[in-house]
Amino acid sequence: MNKVHNFSAGPAILPEATIASSVKALQNFSGTGLSILEVSHRSPQFVEVMDRAVHATKEIFSLPEQYEVLFLQGGASTQFLMVAYNLLNKKASYLDTGSWSTKAIKEAKLFGDVQTVASSKSKNFNFIPKDFDVAEDADYFHCTSNNTIFGTQIHHFPSSTVPMVCDMSSDILSREIRADDFGLIYAGAQKNMGPAGVTMVIVDKSLLGRVNRTIPTMMDYNTHISKGSMFNTPPVFSVFATLQTLEWVLQNGGLKEMEKKNFQKADCLYKEIDNNDLFEGTAKKQDRSNMNATFVLKDESLNDKFLKACKEAKISGIKGHRSVGGFRASMYNAMEINSVHALINVMQTFN
Amino acid sequence: MNKVHNFSAGPAILPEATIASSVKALQNFSGTGLSILEVSHRSPQFVEVMDRAVHATKEIFSLPEQYEVLFLQGGASTQFLMVAYNLLNKKASYLDTGSWSTKAIKEAKLFGDVQTVASSKSKNFNFIPKDFDVAEDADYFHCTSNNTIFGTQIHHFPSSTVPMVCDMSSDILSREIRADDFGLIYAGAQKNMGPAGVTMVIVDKSLLGRVNRTIPTMMDYNTHISKGSMFNTPPVFSVFATLQTLEWVLQNGGLKEMEKKNFQKADCLYKEIDNNDLFEGTAKKQDRSNMNATFVLKDESLNDKFLKACKEAKISGIKGHRSVGGFRASMYNAMEINSVHALINVMQTFN
Numbered sequence: 001m002n003k004v005h006n007f008s009a010g011p012a013i014l015p016e017a018t019i020a021s022s023v024k025a026l027q028n029f030s031g032t033g034l035s036i037l038e039v040s041h042r043s044p045q046f047v048e049v050m051d052r053a054v055h056a057t058k059e060i061f062s063l064p065e066q067y068e069v070l071f072l073q074g075g076a077s078t079q080f081l082m083v084a085y086n087l088l089n090k091k092a093s094y095l096d097t098g099s100w101s102t103k104a105i106k107e108a109k110l111f112g113d114v115q116t117v118a119s120s121k122s123k124n125f126n127f128i129p130k131d132f133d134v135a136e137d138a139d140y141f142h143c144t145s146n147n148t149i150f151g152t153q154i155h156h157f158p159s160s161t162v163p164m165v166c167d168m169s170s171d172i173l174s175r176e177i178r179a180d181d182f183g184l185i186y187a188g189a190q191k192n193m194g195p196a197g198v199t200m201v202i203v204d205k206s207l208l209g210r211v212n213r214t215i216p217t218m219m220d221y222n223t224h225i226s227k228g229s230m231f232n233t234p235p236v237f238s239v240f241a242t243l244q245t246l247e248w249v250l251q252n253g254g255l256k257e258m259e260k261k262n263f264q265k266a267d268c269l270y271k272e273i274d275n276n277d278l279f280e281g282t283a284k285k286q287d288r289s290n291m292n293a294t295f296v297l298k299d300e301s302l303n304d305k306f307l308k309a310c311k312e313a314k315i316s317g318i319k320g321h322r323s324v325g326g327f328r329a330s331m332y333n334a335m336e337i338n339s340v341h342a343l344i345n346v347m348q349t350f351n
Numbered sequence: 352m353n354k355v356h357n358f359s360a361g362p363a364i365l366p367e368a369t370i371a372s373s374v375k376a377l378q379n380f381s382g383t384g385l386s387i388l389e390v391s392h393r394s395p396q397f398v399e400v401m402d403r404a405v406h407a408t409k410e411i412f413s414l415p416e417q418y419e420v421l422f423l424q425g426g427a428s429t430q431f432l433m434v435a436y437n438l439l440n441k442k443a444s445y446l447d448t449g450s451w452s453t454k455a456i457k458e459a460k461l462f463g464d465v466q467t468v469a470s471s472k473s474k475n476f477n478f479i480p481k482d483f484d485v486a487e488d489a490d491y492f493h494c495t496s497n498n499t500i501f502g503t504q505i506h507h508f509p510s511s512t513v514p515m516v517c518d519m520s521s522d523i524l525s526r527e528i529r530a531d532d533f534g535l536i537y538a539g540a541q542k543n544m545g546p547a548g549v550t551m552v553i554v555d556k557s558l559l560g561r562v563n564r565t566i567p568t569m570m571d572y573n574t575h576i577s578k579g580s581m582f583n584t585p586p587v588f589s590v591f592a593t594l595q596t597l598e599w600v601l602q603n604g605g606l607k608e609m610e611k612k613n614f615q616k617a618d619c620l621y622k623e624i625d626n627n628d629l630f631e632g633t634a635k636k637q638d639r640s641n642m643n644a645t646f647v648l649k650d651e652s653l654n655d656k657f658l659k660a661c662k663e664a665k666i667s668g669i670k671g672h673r674s675v676g677g678f679r680a681s682m683y684n685a686m687e688i689n690s691v692h693a694l695i696n697v698m699q700t701f702n
Contacts, residue, residue: 003384004383004384004385006385006389008389008390008391009391010391010584011388011389011390011391011392011584011587012389013389014386014388014389018388019377019378019386019388019389022377022388023374023377023378026370026373026374026377027370027374032355032667033354033355033665033667034355034357034667035365035370037362037365037369037370037373037545037546037592038357038359038362038363038364038365038370039359039362040359040360040361040362040363040668041362041547073424073425073426073429073548073586074424074425074429074569075424075583075584076583077568077569077582077583078424078425078569080568080569081567081568081569081570103568106568107567107568107569110565110567188584190584190587194388195388195586195587195588196392196584196585196586196587196588197424197548197549197585197586197587197588197589198548214461216432216458216461217428217431217432217454217457217458218425218428218429218431218432218458219432231428232426232427232428233361233362233426233539233541233547234547234548235424235546235547235548235586235589236362236541236546236547236548237546237547237548237588237589238548238586238588238589241388314384316383316384316385317391
């Protein structure tokens with residue numbers, strides 16, 4: 001029990017199986033006698049990795065035929081741009097629920113008329129706005145499913161008459177979703193899926209090719225679709241490690257089981273936050289994230305003492321983001337409930 | 352001596368020290384008790400990795416003060432776009448020496464008037480054009496230092512009155528260069544520097560901020576300069592592994608020693624190609640690459656037999672690119688001369 005309890009918001013905890021397979025591949029990848037860092041992305045062994053990653057994603061999300069799965073570089077921040085480049089012809093609607101939404105809105109404005117349908121900014125993004133209208137003539141509606149910094153999560157996606165685009169960077173693979181509710185989903189891998197350096201995009205290809213602009217080659221989803229994410233050299237190792245996590249999800253009951261475990265972990269911790277007089281949660285209860293629980297000490301002067309107690313209990317990555325303060329416990333798929341219990345134990349014995 | 356001789360064009364052979372350190376970091380990164388795949392990029396341990404990577408690059412290239420070093424995502428293919436976004440105001444001059452130059456030219460045309468000063472396309476890019484004029488009013492002159500596919504290399508960079516931008520993806524770190532001859536250098540890591548998934552950019556910052564357009568956030572070099580390549584989550588593991596190679600270069604005599612060894616390896620192999628009646632080189636002798644030697648069997652019907660003989664000698668990645676045919680031996684920094692001797696031995700005993 002010497003293991004560190006890794007509550008980091010991202011890059012974050014990954015399944016032990018992902019790490020173990022990655023170590024093996026670094027030493028001898030798929031019987032090639034070479035490290036995975038040294039093999040051509042055109043080698044049959046890596047082509048198989050990419051194929052398996054695409055197929056595992058299709059299986060996990062039960063993707064309908066018209067959806068394509070891509071593994072790209074550049075993070076969600078590049079997707080803020082690519083989404084607008086590829087889909088924004090005249091007008092788009094965005095829901096503003098935190099720093100990442102705000103950045104996505106900023107980029108989209110370079111390409112057309114952007115309507116912010118609602119924002120929780122005035123309350124430091126501590127809730128998810130629910131009453132808003134999406135323009136029926138918008139090219140798409142964009143939202144962020146989970147707000148790592150502010151500890152909020154969309155538990156019921158709005159019904160949208162226009163295609164819904166969703167940044168799922170911090171809760172992808174954490175719960176069941178209906179893929180066909182979405183026109184495009186993107187997610188940086190480094191929170192719940194794999195190492196930093198690869199971004200998953202799931203796109204209904206019927207939405208592409210409708211804008212009236214020339215899209216630079218690397219910004220065009222069709223470039224990457226036509227070459228199976230191998231137009232240029234993909235981030236080989238990050239794709240390999242992501243595949244290990246995708247297969248781990250499948251082997252451990254898929255999204256249904258992930259959701260169940262994630263709910264249990266979050267429920268335990270939120271109960272402690274609510275019952276412990278020293279602490280309070282920062283997000284509105286009904287919008288609390290099952291991935292990132294944000295909370296503060298009512299007496300802030302105890303912050304350093306609490307961080308020290310956490311450190312002594314081998315709890316890492318618990319310090320809150322500067323824009324919220326206090327603490328943040330990120331409990332991604334790979335975290336076992338015993339780590340949450342370890343944190344609760346510190347909270348209960350703290351004074 | 353059971354090791355595979357890895358002649359892959361990229362991703363390609365890396366120093367054993369890079370692989371060994373990477374394995375260790377995957378198991379326990381810098382005493383954190385966590386895998387490098389699971390640690391925050393804001394952790395002091397990773398911030399130190401990024402700092403060291405920047406400083407090692409500055410030391411290797413003896414960079415003057417005004418140069419910034421960035422580690423980005425998206426490969427050279429994204430740099431084709433970023434270079435033009437950031438530097439092309441009205442007109443740029445490009446030298447066309449192969450597939451990658453051609454792609455760079457295509458992207459630049461989206462942003463302004465692009466003059467192709469010379470091209471070796473009519474000879475299937477088997478030489479480097481030398482007599483050409485760069486417009487004095489061009490915003491920059493762009494060239495590709497080494498053409499992996501065609502086995503050519505610029506041995507004497509042209510003198511340019513406008514800033515020179517160079518794609519050094521396949522020969523970065525392989526030889527001495529005068530950094531201040533260049534306004535901007537970029538290189539995907541996966542040939543001579545590290546794993547796929549990270550791209551090094553060295554830029555004279557005085558060239559930035561001169562164009563009359565709004566640059567999207569992620570496409571703007573100044574975004575990444577202002578945040579020390581951490582505007583968004585960097586490709587943590589790829590940067591770590593690249594740092595290992597950069598420090599290996601420093602520990603092994605720097606660029607001077609790399610150049611010497613690379614010349615020796617290439618010289619050995621080209622002598623065999625020229626002296627062996629069965630083979631001939633495809634690139635014009637004076638422009639031959641010291642990184643990638645391209646050659647063919649005069650009797651093409653023997654191709655499969657030669658590949659089989661290579662495989663039996665544990666020589667991997669020797670098949671030529673489809674646009675040239677025949678064979679290609681990539682001999683990056685980490686390749687020891689004994690691997691070249693192994694290939695020469697197969698060539699000498701082949702019939």
